Amino acid sequence: MKFGFIGTGSMGSNLVQAFVQSYAMQPDHIIVSNRTRDKAERLALDCPGIHVADHNLETARKADCIFLCVKPGDFRHVLDEIQDVVRPDQYVISITSPVMIRDLEEHLEGKIAKVIPSICHAALSGNSLLIPGTRFSDEDTQWLYQLFSCISEPLYIDEAHTRAASDLASCGPAFLANILEQWTRAAVKVTGLPEETAVSLVEQMVIGTGKLLSENGFTLQSLQDRVAVPGGITREGLHLLNDAFTPCFTRLFQLTHMKFSEDLHKVQQSFQRAEKKL
Ligand SMILES: NC(=O)C1=CN([C@@H]2O[C@H](COP(=O)(O)OP(=O)(O)OC[C@H]3O[C@@H](n4cnc5c(N)ncnc54)[C@H](O)[C@@H]3O)[C@@H](O)[C@H]2O)C=CC1
Numbered sequence: 010m011k012f013g014f015i016g017t018g019s020m021g022s023n024l025v026q027a028f029v030q031s032y033a034m035q036p037d038h039i040i041v042s043n044r045t046r047d048k049a050e051r052l053a054l055d056c057p058g059i060h061v062a063d064h065n066l067e068t069a070r071k072a073d074c075i076f077l078c079v080k081p082g083d084f085r086h087v088l089d090e091i092q093d094v095v096r097p098d099q100y101v102i103s104i105t106s107p108v109m110i111r112d113l114e115e116h117l118e119g120k121i122a123k124v125i126p127s128i129c130h131a132a133l134s135g136n137s138l139l140i141p142g143t144r145f146s147d148e149d150t151q152w153l154y155q156l157f158s159c160i161s162e163p164l165y166i167d168e169a170h171t172r173a174a175s176d177l178a179s180c181g182p183a184f185l186a187n188i189l190e191q192w193t194r195a196a197v198k199v200t201g202l203p204e205e206t207a208v209s210l211v212e213q214m215v216i217g218t219g220k221l222l223s224e225n226g227f228t229l230q231s232l233q234d235r236v237a238v239p240g241g242i243t244r245e246g247l248h249l250l251n252d253a254f255t256p257c258f259t260r261l262f263q264l265t266h267m268k269f270s271e272d273l274h275k276v277q278q279s280f281q282r283a284e285k286k287l
């Protein structure tokens with residue numbers, strides 16, 4: 010099977026590298042195209058053997074499975090380009106949450122699915138969020154699951170939950186890194202701990218915590234229970250964090266959902282403009 014990637018930015022490249030690293034895809038079965046060819050060429054240097062196409066049409070024509078890895082605002086342009094060549098037997102996988110499956114199915118004849126990936130796949134871990142479209146048979150769905158289990162823990166989700174699930178699985182690494190960074194800054198500012206020491210302590214702590222969760226049977230709750238000895242220091246800290254973070258995370262979800270609605274609206278408008286032109 011030949012795999013095509015349209016868009017080789019942060020996530021398109023991440024997926025290609027993860028699929029090659031996991032041996033799920035052979036480099037010479039991968040064809041990529043990007044608006045600026047240089048970026049695709051750089052990816053080809055990292056993954057020798059992949060083919061850089063001259064344009065998206067070539068990628069769409071030659072691949073059995075086409076990944077659409079562009080941002081919401083670039084979708085209409087890409088769909089306009091490839092819609093005449095996409096065949097009903099081809100898989101088309103979009104990794105963009107505010108582009109709805111029904112809109113993709115209206116524009117393309119292929120078997121459409123939405124899969125929201127995560128930077129964690131670079132470490133062959135994290136959840137990929139799978140939303141097979143209406144043209145996916147049980148067999149197709151099984152194939153999709155198998156493919157993504159090579160680089161991640163696939164999880165089926167309802168399209169209506171895309172944003173919330175993606176906030177946790179896909180934005181999560183950036184959110185967590187931000188929290189940890191702010192924590193180290195506070196350690197330096199409030200206590201005078203050298204920055205290098207604070208950063209190293211936090212990094213090792215988070216790696217260890219991940220291992221406890223993944224390999225040692227801990228849950229988020231049992232971790233807190235084991236560390237917070239009765240009457241101890243951690244319990245005091247947990248009270249403060251509960252008070253501070255609950256409103257912050259509520260606001261975070263409201264904010265990401267607002268941005269999602271805006272993007273969704275813009276994408277829908279761009280599709281309507283395209284239909285009027287026809
Ligand atoms: N970065 C992440 O961790 C995640 C990103 N996503 C989604 O993946 C999509 C892409 O995101 P990123 O890779 O982070 O963005 P990016 O900006 O790094 O990459 C987008 C790429 O698309 C290319 N592009 C734009 N128009 C094009 C066209 N007409 N033809 C070919 N290539 C074109 C750009 O040159 C760029 O290389 C977004 O919808 C994002 O929401 C989903 C989950 C995680």
Ligand SMILES: O=C(O)[C@@H]1CCC=N1
Nearest residue numbers: 106175176179180181
């Ligand atoms: O920042 C973004 O829009 C994308 C969506 C999920 C992760 N990154």
